Amino acid sequence: MTTTGTSWNLDRARALDAEDPLGEARRMFALPAGTIYLNGNSLGPLPTAAATRVRETVENEWGGSLSAGWIGRGWMDAPERLGDRIAPLVGALPGEVLVADTTSVVLAKLLGAALAARADRRVVLSSSDNFPSDLYVAAAVARRSGATLRVVDRSELVGALDDTVAVCCLTQVDFRTGALLDLPGLTEAAHAVGALSLWDLCHSAGVVPVGCEVNGVDLAVGCTYKYLNAGPGAPAFLYVRRELQGALDNPVPGWLGHAEPFAFDLDWEPSRGIRKFLTSTPPVVALSALDAALDVFEGIAIEEIRAKSMALGELLADFVAAAGVADLELASPASPAERGAQVSFRHPRASDLVASAARRGVVGDLRPPALCRFGLTPLALSFEEVFHGAEVIVDVARALA
Ligand SMILES: Cc1ncc(COP(=O)(O)O)c(C=O)c1O
Structure with a gap:
């Protein structure tokens, strides 16, 4: 073209x-x-199709199946199933993406997990033009983990990476100007000092080929209500590179991320794979809108x-x-x-x-x-x-x- x-x-x-x-x-x-x-x-x-699907979900699935829908209609599996549908759009593998919560909440979860896994490093690095909510979340999570958020100008990021940085947390597309950050280069630079990379893909998912896998991205979050067209307040997604899933713990370990949610054990046992990052009951109606919205991307x-x-x-x-x-x-x-x-x-x-x-x-x-x-x-x-x-x-x- x-x-x-x-x-x-x-x-x-x-x-x-x-x-x-x-x-x-x-x-x-x-x-x-x-x-x-x-x-x-x-x-x-x-x-x-999202309008039709939501109506069907409400009237036929919720109205018709009632509580049997959790298993019979596949509601329980929707966070992983829809994560697998988002995966090719961000260059991730099956089993690396989960749909849950909101962007700020999944960001807090993954930052908390990263800081706990890198206990010898006490800095979260970000850029001053990052989306402010990401900076609020990063500052608060860092503080509660006994770490600090170091915010520098975008041009100074590489120089600010050193062996104190646990995680470099950035947004791939600048929400003000649309400028694309150098995701491959900054991910590589983070890895060169032993830090993890965490990318906010809110303005990338559905329009920019992120290449999580080929670029070695460790962690990512994003929303589904912008270029994935899943509707106002639609749930977010998180990505955790397969090799890291065993080493990272969900800092908000709810029952839905438990290996046996219905055993009602007193102790939390993580589910296998990406599902352990789930906390709560899936928002079934909102997920049905996302499912229909993702149909538009089918074959493209x-x-x-x-x-x-x-x-x-x-x-x-x-x-x-x-x-x-x-x-x-x-x-x-x-x-x-x-x-x-x-x-x-x-x-x-x-x-x-x-x-x-x-x-x-x-x-x-x-x-x-x-x-x-x-x-x-x-x-x-x-x-x-x-x-x-x-x-x-x-x-x-x-x-x-
Ligand atoms: C880049 C970026 N990150 C994070 C957020 C916050 O998303 P949420 O309201 O789902 O927490 C937004 C919202 O527009 C955003 O543009």
Whole structure:
């Protein structure tokens, strides 16, 4: 898919749609008429099948099977089964991903586990531009483990890695600018000093080929409500590299992670494999929405999604650059290879820009004071839609100039 070279026009966008191997997936999403939704980095759009599946789960499974559903309908196994469906999207192996809790909670669990396993090292390293919730969690977990959180500028991460660092905890895609961190390089640098790597994949899962396995990632967490489109407040996932699963303990050892939950033993015995990181009863209705949302990815390689994502981002960034509107400048890296599925712009009246664009049906979001973010869900967007979205953004910015 080539997007560089000539300038953008509607015919060119339509020509890309005509040859788009993922174009059919657009029909699997229900979006309000007249809306161009460029906010998939906040909340993914609704896959049509998710609405049907949730209704079926509620009416047939819950209503029809009642408590027999825990075994008869496979509710108990859903956290691992759905983890295995997410695994190929993040380059993990079967048995390495589990769906549970929320991102902040699974982050607390994995950081706690990592600090307990590396008792001789008392530093968690992170970057100052990490998602703030991750830093709150890391600071609190570190404090309770007798460790400290060391936060440095992203450019100083490699230099800050030493033999005091137990775990290097970073987010692969910057939530403000969409900048992609060097996951392979930083993971290798962490390993070189004997530290574990823990990656937040919230803005990666479903759009960036993370390659957990090939890059030797030790631990990861992520949400399913952004580019996996599983709905507001959908559960999170955690990844623990297979070789580490025996050595790490779940710091919140609930009954569902017990080897025999229904034996009701007084002592906690970990379940085998990734399941030991489970704590509580699975949220069955929410998991059914995730299951349907993952159907949309069936038969599609993450590399194909990445190719379309880069092309869509290039359209938006190039169109805006070519328009040369005063005060509207790219805040994301200029190269598509260096950003996730998001393009951000800086504008002194960012709030007005986002609000005016929304009134014209183009939904993005704001990171105050001056950032407008546009998250491009590749399976739910056509090139034509992104072209019209770019036109509106430019129009609105011109009106504000
Ligand atoms: C990068 C990142 N990490 C963590 C979180 C927090 O997720 P949760 O609300 O599921 O704990 C978010 C939420 O948007 C996020 O963008």
